[in-house]
Structures are given as structure tokens and as C-alpha cells.
Amino acid sequence: MATNELLRTTDTADSYRGPRRRPWWQSLLIHGGLVGFGLVMLYPLLWMLSSSFKPTDIIFREPGLIPTELEPGNYVQGWTALLHPFHRYIFNSLVIVACSIVGNLLACSMTAYAFARLNFRGRKLFFAVMLATIMLPIHVVIVPQYILFNELGWINTFYPLIVPKFLAQDAFFIFLMVQFIRVLPRELDEAARIDGCNHWGIFWRVIMPLSMPALATTAIFTFIWTWNDFYSQLIFLTDPDLATVPLALRFFVDSQGDTSWGPLFSMSIVALVPIFGFFLAGQRYLVRGIATTGIK
Amino acid sequence: MRTRRRTQLRAASAAALALALAVAAGGCGDDGDSGDGTIQLTFTWWGSDSRHAYTQELIDMFTAEHPNIEIQPTFSDFDGYWDALATATAGGNAPDIIQMEERFVREYVANGQLLDLNTVSDVLDTSQLDPAALAAGEIDGGLYTIATGFNAFAIVADPQIVQDAGFEMPDDTTWSWQDYIDLTVDISEAGGGDYFGAQAFGTNEALFNIYARQQGEALYNADGTLGFTAETLAEFWDLALEQIERGGTPGPEETVEIGATGPDQSLLATNRGAFGTWWTNQLGTLSGSAGRELVLLRQPGESTGVQPGMYLKPAMSWSISANTEHPREAAMFVDFLLNSPEAGEKLLNDRGVPANPTVRDAIADQLPPAEQQVADFMSELAPTLGEAPPPPPTGAGEVVDIMQRIYEEMLFGNLTTTEAANEFIEQVQDAIAT
Numbered sequence: 001m002a003t004n005e006l007l008r009t010t011d012t013a014d015s016y017r018g019p020r021r022r023p024w025w026q027s028l029l030i031h032g033g034l035v036g037f038g039l040v041m042l043y044p045l046l047w048m049l050s051s052s053f054k055p056t057d058i059i060f061r062e063p064g065l066i067p068t069e070l071e072p073g074n075y076v077q078g079w080t081a082l083l084h085p086f087h088r089y090i091f092n093s094l095v096i097v098a099c100s101i102v103g104n105l106l107a108c109s110m111t112a113y114a115f116a117r118l119n120f121r122g123r124k125l126f127f128a129v130m131l132a133t134i135m136l137p138i139h140v141v142i143v144p145q146y147i148l149f150n151e152l153g154w155i156n157t158f159y160p161l162i163v164p165k166f167l168a169q170d171a172f173f174i175f176l177m178v179q180f181i182r183v184l185p186r187e188l189d190e191a192a193r194i195d196g197c198n199h200w201g202i203f204w205r206v207i208m209p210l211s212m213p214a215l216a217t218t219a220i221f222t223f224i225w226t227w228n229d230f231y232s233q234l235i236f237l238t239d240p241d242l243a244t245v246p247l248a249l250r251f252f253v254d255s256q257g258d259t260s261w262g263p264l265f266s267m268s269i270v271a272l273v274p275i276f277g278f279f280l281a282g283q284r285y286l287v288r289g290i291a292t293t294g295i296k
Numbered sequence: 297m298r299t300r301r302r303t304q305l306r307a308a309s310a311a312a313l314a315l316a317l318a319v320a321a322g323g324c325g326d327d328g329d330s331g332d333g334t335i336q337l338t339f340t341w342w343g344s345d346s347r348h349a350y351t352q353e354l355i356d357m358f359t360a361e362h363p364n365i366e367i368q369p370t371f372s373d374f375d376g377y378w379d380a381l382a383t384a385t386a387g388g389n390a391p392d393i394i395q396m397e398e399r400f401v402r403e404y405v406a407n408g409q410l411l412d413l414n415t416v417s418d419v420l421d422t423s424q425l426d427p428a429a430l431a432a433g434e435i436d437g438g439l440y441t442i443a444t445g446f447n448a449f450a451i452v453a454d455p456q457i458v459q460d461a462g463f464e465m466p467d468d469t470t471w472s473w474q475d476y477i478d479l480t481v482d483i484s485e486a487g488g489g490d491y492f493g494a495q496a497f498g499t500n501e502a503l504f505n506i507y508a509r510q511q512g513e514a515l516y517n518a519d520g521t522l523g524f525t526a527e528t529l530a531e532f533w534d535l536a537l538e539q540i541e542r543g544g545t546p547g548p549e550e551t552v553e554i555g556a557t558g559p560d561q562s563l564l565a566t567n568r569g570a571f572g573t574w575w576t577n578q579l580g581t582l583s584g585s586a587g588r589e590l591v592l593l594r595q596p597g598e599s600t601g602v603q604p605g606m607y608l609k610p611a612m613s614w615s616i617s618a619n620t621e622h623p624r625e626a627a628m629f630v631d632f633l634l635n636s637p638e639a640g641e642k643l644l645n646d647r648g649v650p651a652n653p654t655v656r657d658a659i660a661d662q663l664p665p666a667e668q669q670v671a672d673f674m675s676e677l678a679p680t681l682g683e684a685p686p687p688p689p690t691g692a693g694e695v696v697d698i699m700q701r702i703y704e705e706m707l708f709g710n711l712t713t714t715e716a717a718n719e720f721i722e723q724v725q726d727a728i729a730t
Contacts, residue, residue: 254344
């Protein structure tokens with residue numbers, strides 16, 4: 001594995017001469033094309049940004065990108081129009097997201113270690129069952145879950161959204177990490193065992209540090225998915241004091257047409273900032289290779 | 297490095313422990329009443345931010361008068377609302393006071409989830425209400441929901457565009473469907489692509505109900521079966537397609553695209569169409585988005601058919617959960633919402649033109665201009681209307697999607713109008729049989 005990675009490194013060093021030899025007009029063309037394509041992809045986002053500064057009643061009458069009238073008041077209005085100021089909802093979301101990340105990182109990695117490294121009876125069966133849970137749509141499990149959490153008195157608390165994460169309920173991340181841990185060389189485990197590590201030691205000192213990219217992926221996706229999760233938050237949090245960002249954004253929407261688009265768009269922009277920031281900060285861990293982490 | 301990892305580990309296990317403790321503490325249920333004798337009710341509705349704000353004020357007004365009652369609000373948007381309500385009801389945790397919609401009433405009644413409001417008639421006074429407000433909730437001898445107010449499905453017109461195109465506003469007391477289509481085609485021609493005669497109709501089951509009633513039929517019978525023939529529906533769709541084919545509306549692709557959006561992105565709202573079919577309560581949004589005055593007209597064919605087809609539709613309605621621990625207190629709150637003029641001043645027309653005439657009169661001069669027009673239109677319309685339609689059968693909530701799907705198939709030429717009508721009847725019968 002490590003040698004492969006080294007070879008690839010020398011490859012990249014060689015191929016560096018490639019782009020430099022390309023004539024200037026060609027790279028201009030390529031970059032121009034890429035920038036143009038990027039702008040097309042970004043257009044909906046830019047449109048939302050521009051619309052968040054337009055008065056609500058002209059948003060659809062003048063759908064162009066450049067606003068003819070500026071209305072920065074949308075942000076003030078969006079922040080204050082609901083029962084609580086918007087930072088209350090951001091705080092609620094952040095609490096759930098932070099606990100979910102901690103829960104997923106701890107529980108999913110341990111479960112994954114068990115599936116990837118331990119031999120126990122029924123391992124294959126449990127693994128299959130775990131995979132099957134990925135395929136269950138939320139609508140199938142939500143009512144039994146609701147009844148369960150209602151019996152526990154957890155409706156209108158954050159527990160139904162957080163506790164399952166500490167019980168490794170996100171099978172996707174277990175699967176992700178199992179695949180990741182399986183390709184880590186077993187020799188490292190054996191070396192650790194010779195040095196006196198038990199399973200906990202191997203997990204914590206060998207596997208976890210080597211799994212940084214998988215952990216980072218888990219953390220980033222947990223952030224994004226939990227932050228954007230509307231359905232389970234809608235079902236379990238009915239008290240407006242506990243509402244999260246996706247719920248709060250829906251408070252602006254009215255199916256009969258009385259939607260406050262300006263405040264909705266402005267708060268949607270606000271809601272994107274944490275995701276965007278977290279992704280920017282975490283992105284480099286996503287691309288960092290296993291070999292580099294292992295050597296360090 | 298090592299020490300840091302160890303602290304992290306300790307912190308993590310501390311967090312896990314704290315969580316386990318919290319879990320244990322959270323295990324004790326807190327349902328019912330608090331120790332000091334306060335009665336706790338939950339109240340749920342759908343809407344957007346302005347409705348949430350004034351409804352909270354209504355709750356505060358009521359609890360100020362009844363300090364022994366606490367009301368916990370829950371709200372969301374329309375789509376999420378039904379998921380959340382169904383889940384909570386299935387979980388045995390339904391809110392005490394529920395904002396209902398006529399298409400869902402029978403389903404909840406069939407499952408025994410709604411309280412028969414006749415049992416609390418001593419605190420919930422229905423004597424002053426318009427009889428149509430009760431019609432939607434009368435099922436099998438019980439009264440399960442009471443309309444908050446009414447809307448009507450009408451034509452909204454932009455007089456400015458009609459004038460620009462060089463035409464007079466039509467006389468809505470005499471016009472026929474053919475008059476409507478001819479006029480929209482002419483306006484489109486005059487517009488030369490800048491504006492159209494109308495936004496296409498044909499996907500809305502309320503409008504078809506009006507059309508069927510004009511022919512002496514109905515969408516649903518009182519016993520919950522279908523009350524129309526395939527020929528009537530095919531005729532209705534023939535008219536809709538004729539309008540599109542002759543250019544009275546944008547082409548099929550654009551029609552579907554615009555049809556998928558709300559009123560604020562419609563042709564009327566963007567100053568690109570002279571007519572559209574909308575609920576009266578959407579007039580405010582439409583003219584607000586359009587930035588100019590729009591007017592309400594009666595549907596075509598009201599005087600040219602067998603009988604008038606338009607009707608007062610309960611905008612939404614109030615129900616009480618059958619499992620509430622405090623039916624009397626819940627009923628007192630519903631009574632306050634329906635009959636109190638002070639509550640009416642907050643509600644205005646937001647949940648439909650009020651069902652109580654006293655409230656209607658009390659708020660008449662406080663309405664914004666568009667709502668004033670709605671109120672006038674409705675009171676002018678009311679005496680000419682036929683009987684209120686019975687509550688729709690269980691499963692009627694799915695009919696919107698079925699109609700939309702079949703309409704699109706037909707629009708793009710995959711089905712003839714007759715095939716589409718038969719297909720519709722078959723699918724709706726399946727949906728409401730369950």
C-alpha cells in the first residue's frame with residue numbers, strides 16, 4: 001500500500017511537466033470553460049443570494065440576477081420574524097449536530113472495528129442486517145420510533161435525534177468505516193499486539209489514527225445530513241422553542257402562497273454558512289491519503 | 297500527544313455517561329397536567345410566519361382570560377403538517393386542538409381520532425354559525441369539525457391586461473365556458489407573447505367539482521362515492537385542452553412548469569396573464585406579487601348550466617382529538633376562535649372569511665383592500681350558491697396528485713380526454729376505497 005502511494009507520488013512529480021508544456025491559449029480555453037461551467041452550477045445559489053436582497057413582491061416579477069431594488073431588511077426581518085430570533089434555531093441545530101457527530105464518531109467506529117477485525121458468531125448475519133437497515137426508508141420506521149420515544153417521554157426533547165447516534169444507528173457510516181478498516185494492514189494490529197495492546201489499545205492507538213480520512217468523512221457528512229435533516233426533526237420536535245434551522249425555514253413557507261420569500265432566502269443563506277465553513281475546514285482531511293497519515 | 301489523547305478519551309466517556317444519566321432522567325413521562333392544577337392543551341396548525349405570530353397572540357389572549365389553562369403551540373408548513381400529525385396520532389400523542397382540512401376529516405373520523413363536537417355543545421356554541429360551516433363536519437350523525445371560515449374557487453382577473461389588449465371586462469354573471477376560452481385566445485393574440493389570456497385550468501379538482509355541479513352532477517356523493525360520469529370529465533378536459541391548443545394559455549411545457557409553482561410565481565402575479573383560477577384567499581398574495589389591483593369574478597358557466605356550481609369551501613376547520621383529557625377546555629378555546637369578535641380581529645380573513653356573521657361584520661372595516669374585496673365578493677355570491685358539497689371521502693387527499701398526473705399525460709398527447717377520464721375514475725376509486 002505504502003509503496004503504491006510512493007510510486008504514485010513520483011508519477012505526479014513527472015506529470016507536473018505536462019500542463020506547463022500546454023500552450024497558453026489552450027489552458028485559457030480550458031480554464032475559461034471550467035469557470036463558465038462552475039458559474040452555471042452556481043447559478044441557483046447566486047440567484048438565491050441576489051433574491052435574498054430583493055423585496056419579496058418583486059422576486060418572481062423580476063427574476064434577473066441583478067436586483068433593481070436593494071432590500072437588506074430581509075435579513076433583519078428573517079432574523080426576527082419568527083417566535084424566537086434566528087440564532088436560537090441555529091443554536092438548537094448546532095447542539096444536535098455536535099452531539100450527533102460525537103455519537104457517530106464514537107459508536108460507528110467501534111461497531112466498524114468489531115465488524116472488520118473481530119471474529120464472533122453471527123458476524124455475517126449482523127452485517128447483512130445492518131446493511132438492510134440502510135435500505136429501510138424513514139417512513140417505515142418513523143411510527144414505531146415515535147411510539148417508542150413517546151413511551152420514553154422523549155418527544156419534544158433532543159434525545160430521539162441524538163441518542164440513536166450513540167448507539168451506532170447510522171449504518172452507512174459503519175459500512176464506510178468497515179470498508180476502510182478492512183484494507184488497513186493487519187500487520188499493524190499484530191505489531192501492536194506484540195507490544196502489549198489489547199483490542200481497545202489496537203482500536204484507539206492504531207486503527208483510529210489511521211482512519212482519520214474515514215472519520216473526517218463521517219464527521220462532515222454527519223454535519224451536513226443532520227443540519228439538513230428535516231423529517232425526523234419535524235416529527236420529534238413539535239415545541240417551537242426547540243425548532244431547528246430546517247424547521248424554522250419552513251415556518252416561512254405557506255403552501256397557499258403567502259410565503260415570505262425574501263426572509264426565507266436570506267435565512268437560507270445564513271443557514272448555508274455553517275455547512276460551507278465546516279466543509280471548507282474539513283475538506284483537506286477528506287482528500288488526505290491513508291499512507292501519509294500512517295507514516296506520520 | 298499521548299496525554300492529549302487520554303484527556304479526549306476521558307472527555308468522551310464522561311459525555312457518554314452524562315448522556316446515559318440524562319436518558320434515565322428523561323425516562324419519566326411528563327404528560328398530563330403539572331402539579332398546580334393548570335390544564336395543559338396542545339394546539340397544532342399549519343401556515344407561515346405571519347399566521348404563526350398572530351395565532352400565538354390568540355393563545356395569549358385566551359390564556360389571559362383563563363389563567364388555569366396553558367396552551368402549547370405546534371406548527372409547520374402544510375406538507376410537513378400531515379406527516380407530523382399522522383405520526384403523532386399513530387403514536388397516541390395527538391394534539392388536543394387540531395387545524396383540519398376537509399379532505400382529511402373522514403380519514404381521522406374513520407379511525408376514531410376526532411371528538412364528536414356535539415358532546416361539548418354546552419361550551420362550544422354553533423348556533424350563530426353559517427350552516428355551511430357545519431356541513432363539512434357532519435359525518436354519520438356526529439359533528440367532527442367546524443369550518444374556520446370560507447373560500448370560494450373563483451376567477452382572478454387583471455383588468456389592466458384586459459384593457460391593454462383592447463377588451464372590456466366580461467360580465468361574469470352570464471359568461472359561458474366558451475366565452476371564457478374565446479376571450480383568453482383573443483387576449484393572447486393581442487399580447488403577442490408578452491402576456492397570455494390565462495393560466496391553464498384542468499388540474500384542480502375543485503374546479504371540476506364546480507363544472508360537474510353546473511351539469512347537475514358532483515365530484516363526490518354524500519355517501520362518499522363518485523358523483524360524475526366520464527363524459528362530463530372528458531368534456532371538462534376538452535375545454536381545458538382547447539384553451540391551450542388555441543393559444544389562450546402558454547404551451548404545454550410552460551403550463552406544467554407554471555402549474556408546479558405557487559400563486560406568487562403564477563402568470564397573474566408576474567403580470568403575464570389576464571385570468572387564472574384561484575381560491576379567494578389567494579387574492580391578497582396574487583395582487584401583492586402583481587403590484588396592482590386584481591379582481592374576483594365568478595366562474596364561467598354559472599348561469600348557462602343546469603344550476604350554479606360554485607360553493608363555499610371551508611378554508612380549514614377546527615377539530616378536537618378524541619383522546620384529549622380536557623374536551624371541555626379544548627372546546628372553550630375553539631368557541632373563542634369561532635365566536636369571539638376579539639379573536640376575529642386577529643384572524644381577519646386569514647383562515648377564510650369568518651363563519652360567524654357577527655364576527656364577519658365586526659371586522660369588515662379592518663380588512664386590507666384585497667381582503668375587503670374578497671369579503672364583498674363572498675357575500676354577493678352566497679345567496680346564489682347551490683348546496684354545500686358533502687365532506688370528501690377518505691383518501692380524497694390523493695386526488696390532487698392523481699389529477700395532476702393524468703392531466704399531464706393527456707396534455708402531452710399520451711391519452712385522449714376520454715381515456716384520461718376513465719383512467720381518473722379508476723384511480724380515484726382505488727384511492728378512496730382504501
